[in-house]
Amino acid sequence: MAKAKQVAKDETRIIKIFDTTLRDGEQAPGNSMNIDEKLRFAKQLQKLNVDVIEAGFPIASEGDFEAVKKVAQSIKGPEIAGLCRSSIKDIDRAWEALKYAGEKGRIHTFIATSDIHMKYKLQMEPAQVLESAVKAVKRAAGYTPNVEFSCEDAVRTQLPFLAQVVEAVIAAGATTVNIPDTVGYTVPFEYFNIIKYLKDNVPNIEQAVISVHCHNDLGLSVANSIAAIQAGAGQVECTINGIGERAGNCSLEEFVMILRTRRDILPFITGIATEQLTPASRLLTNITGIAVQPNKSVVGANAFAHEAGIHQHGMLMDKSTYEIMTPESVGLTASALVLGKHSGRHAFKKRLEELGHDLDDEMLNRAFERFKALADLKKEVFDEDLDAIVTDESREEDQYKLEHITVTCGSFAVATATVQMEINGKPVRTAELGDGPVDSAFKAIRKLTKTKAKLTQYNVGSITGGTDAQGEVTVRVEEGGHTVVGKGASTDIIVASAKAFIHALNRLHCKQKRLMDAV
Numbered sequence: 046m047a048k049a050k051q052v053a054k055d056e057t058r059i060i061k062i063f064d065t066t067l068r069d070g071e072q073a074p075g076n077s078m079n080i081d082e083k084l085r086f087a088k089q090l091q092k093l094n095v096d097v098i099e100a101g102f103p104i105a106s107e108g109d110f111e112a113v114k115k116v117a118q119s120i121k122g123p124e125i126a127g128l129c130r131s132s133i134k135d136i137d138r139a140w141e142a143l144k145y146a147g148e149k150g151r152i153h154t155f156i157a158t159s160d161i162h163m164k165y166k167l168q169m170e171p172a173q174v175l176e177s178a179v180k181a182v183k184r185a186a187g188y189t190p191n192v193e194f195s196c197e198d199a200v201r202t203q204l205p206f207l208a209q210v211v212e213a214v215i216a217a218g219a220t221t222v223n224i225p226d227t228v229g230y231t232v233p234f235e236y237f238n239i240i241k242y243l244k245d246n247v248p249n250i251e252q253a254v255i256s257v258h259c260h261n262d263l264g265l266s267v268a269n270s271i272a273a274i275q276a277g278a279g280q281v282e283c284t285i286n287g288i289g290e291r292a293g294n295c296s297l298e299e300f301v302m303i304l305r306t307r308r309d310i311l312p313f314i315t316g317i318a319t320e321q322l323t324p325a326s327r328l329l330t331n332i333t334g335i336a337v338q339p340n341k342s343v344v345g346a347n348a349f350a351h352e353a354g355i356h357q358h359g360m361l362m363d364k365s366t367y368e369i370m371t372p373e374s375v376g377l378t379a380s381a382l383v384l385g386k387h388s389g390r391h392a393f394k395k396r397l398e399e400l401g402h403d404l405d406d407e408m409l410n411r412a413f414e415r416f417k418a419l420a421d422l423k424k425e426v427f428d429e430d431l432d433a434i435v436t437d438e439s440r441e442e443d444q445y446k447l448e449h450i451t452v453t454c455g456s457f458a459v460a461t462a463t464v465q466m467e468i469n470g471k472p473v474r475t476a477e478l479g480d481g482p483v484d485s486a487f488k489a490i491r492k493l494t495k496t497k498a499k500l501t502q503y504n505v506g507s508i509t510g511g512t513d514a515q516g517e518v519t520v521r522v523e524e525g526g527h528t529v530v531g532k533g534a535s536t537d538i539i540v541a542s543a544k545a546f547i548h549a550l551n552r553l554h555c556k557q558k559r560l561m562d563a564v
């Protein structure tokens with residue numbers, strides 16, 4: 046087989062990684078995060094060493110504004126971006142939140158440029174769109190030289206108009222221009238040609254970094270991003286686990302590991318600390334409750350599992366037979382027995398940090414108490430148990446809290462649940478009959494919270510092996526077009542179910558409040 050041309054060191058280009066998990070990712074159904082969750086995840090992105098964190102859309106709601114502000118105040122290292130439409134009000138509001146990051150604050154403003162979007166969504170003429178874009182960039186540049194402009198639906202935009210807009214916004218002060226495939230429509234060679242066209246036809250293109258932002262509707266977001274950097278793009282926008290609108294965005298872990306694994310033919314590097322990829326993926330799953338599929342590249346549970354005998358044989362002879370990257374390079378360390386009931390606070394804290402959980406003293410104390418209680422119930426406490434404890438303990442702003450639950454059930458009894466909760470600080474209690482223990486528990490919770498939310502999914506699994514394992518319940522609930530996911534874990538699956546349902550109701554409440562607060 047002919048060997049591909051080796052890449053010389055001096056041909057290598059650095060690609061900036063712009064993470065939008067907290068903005069585009071968070072927009073997707075079920076992925077919403079509260080301010081503390083966003084901050085926790087931003088800290089992990091800092092460890093991952095991404096170049097830019099897009100922390101939210103400040104004008105969208107009070108909660109989004111506060112989250113961007115908090116991230117801008119707390120995170121050191123990466124630049125912090127906030128999204129805004131091409132409107133003066135949006136830009137002023139975004140800078141209010143971003144100014145705390147100083148010169149690392151980035152205003153990211155956008156307007157759609159395709160005929161379809163201009164005609165049907167914006168109902169604007171191309172000349173008006175161009176004028177709005179330039180005005181927005183000028184306003185943003187009055188605050189900071191770090192301005193990114195996105196031509197929404199760039200891939201379906203007529204190329205001469207796209208070039209005209211890009212040239213005008215660079216002249217107005219944009220230092221990054223983003224060419225998104227908003228609807229996940231393009232294919233690699235076409236996207237390559239679009240970026241090449243801009244390089245060849247926009248006279249001032251060298252004054253800005255070309256960014257790309259690919260959606261995954263046809264499963265090509267990563268391949269398209271690779272094609273774009275080959276054509277000259279210098280920044281890639283992506284998300285952990287590939288979450289995002291509809292089918293999601295370019296997956297950060299896949300893109301980064303392609304560059305790392307195929308450095309022989311792809312002359313690009315990123316600054317990503319790849320050993321932080323697995324902790325980032327797990328943290329996101331823990332926060333949102335949305336798991337990645339087992340066969341997901343890089344971070345799926347089976348990504349490094351070799352099942353077939355012939356593969357196992359090859360692996361025993363030499364790992365390079367079936368392994369193109371090592372589990373260690375993506376931060377996957379064996380899920381070993383980590384701690385037991387005699388483990389101390391120091392070991393507990395250290396392991397949590399290795400798993401990507403940086404807790405303040407108060408939360409650490411609460412989590413440690415939970416760990417001790419769990420270690421009394423089950424001899425072996427695994428990484429996954431620790432993740433579940435932290436997830437449970439980090440739910441601070443909860444309106445609804447579970448205090449106690451008792452269920453009687455069995456083959457000769459009508460299931461009855463007695464539930465005591467604290468709602469807005471007040472204890473309340475009720476009992477309900479049901480068709481099985483979970484049904485009776487959920488009926489009681491419904492009665493106490495007066496919720497009308499519809500339960501659309503209920504899954505129960507076990508966090509680790511053994512009959513003393515913690516059960517983990519994931520529920521999906523929906524109300525008024527909003528979907529949220531809730532998770533709960535306990536060695537008792539009825540308690541885990543109640544916790545998951547209450548978690549979902551709290552998230553729904555937060556989401557509804559955020560939307561009501563929206564400016």
Ligand code: KIV
Binds near residue numbers: 198
């Ligand atoms: O998909 C898209 O076009 C976007 C822009 C706002 C960057 O998310």
Ligand code: ZN
Binds near residue numbers: 225
């Ligand atoms: Zn997008």
